[in-house]
Amino acid sequence: MASTSIAEQLAKLKDRRDKLDKSRRDKAAKIETAARNLETDRRALEDLDTEQRGLDADVDATARLETDLAGAAKARTEAHDLGADDVTKIGQAQTALAARIEQELSQARRDALATEIDKIDAAIAKAATAADAAAAGLATAEKAAADARVAADAAAAEHADVLRQLVAVPQRTEAARARVAALHAAANAAVDSGRTAEAFVRNRDLQKALTDLDAAVKDPQGGQLADRLPKLWSDNLAAAAALTSARAAVEPLRAKATEARQQRDALAAARDENIAAALSKPGA
Structure with a gap:
């Protein structure tokens, strides 16, 4: 079996080295691309987190407003009903009271x-x-x-x-x-x-x-x-x-x-x- 010359061995080694270098550069490029994509995704995530915090605050504020409005509506209804009841009941009593005062207090005095x-x-x-x-x-x-x-x-x-x-x-x-x-x-x-x-x-x-x-x-x-x-x-x-x-x-x-x-x-x-x-x- 003929031995391989030094020149042929060198050529093979260089070919392996070139292929290995290409593979290494390809991997490095993929890593760089992945790193850039990761950084882009990280910034996007930060933006989403900021937006989420703002939205959470809006949701909480809106929920509080809804509760406050419901409470105000309930209080307004209760106050209205109680006031209307007072107008009716105390109004009737005031009419009776006025009639009694008219009987006991002269017009001139009034x-x-x-x-x-x-x-x-x-x-x-x-x-x-x-x-x-x-x-x-x-x-x-x-x-x-x-x-x-x-x-x-x-x-x-x-x-x-x-x-x-x-x-x-x-x-x-x-x-x-x-x-x-x-x-x-x-x-x-x-x-x-x-x-x-x-x-x-x-x-x-x-x-x-x-x-x-x-x-x-x-x-x-x-x-x-x-x-x-x-x-x-x-x-x-x-x-x-x-x-x-x-x-x-x-x-x-x-x-x-x-x-x-x-x-x-x-x-x-x-x-x-x-x-x-x-x-x-x-x-x-």
Whole structure:
């Protein structure tokens, strides 16, 4: 049997190695693909988990709402039925009570008491109306003060912004001048030292810097900003004055609203006492 040459053995080994390498690369590619798919699935699962948590919260909230609505409906029905029952039963009793009172209390006495009670309730109603009007006036004044605060802040911010821009104009010009001076000096130094190539580069930069400086010098923005400042400052002062005025108007109205509310509450609290006093009046 003829022996296999070294060249043939090498060729076979290389062929096995190539097949093995291909198999290895195929497996590695499959693993990489599987890893990418796994990462994609992991992110998808995280998204689903997030969606699930949100949905669970919605389900729980909706279930609570359903329970609350059912409870409210039940309570409303019960209250309605009990109220209707009271209207019927106590209404009948009140009719009988009124008939008995008419028998035992003269018309003149009833009319006198009704007049006194109407006066008491009218005073309470008048005080309540005054309290509501005072509260509305206070609310209007507080809103005006809040609006004035917003307007004053806006006016101050606009003035400060324009002033900042105006201050920045000469600063930009000075920065451009400094760059021109530096490049001019660098270009001259390069020429004097025989570094003509560097001088060429510096001179190109100098040309551009001079163009920028010329644009900064001729920029009309500084004048435009300066022209705007007087009116902006006037608006700022006017807005601040309006804010001061609006704030000053609030406290008196707050005191008035407090007094009106206290008067209303005092009359309401004293109703039974005032009715008792009316009952104690001779002939009332």
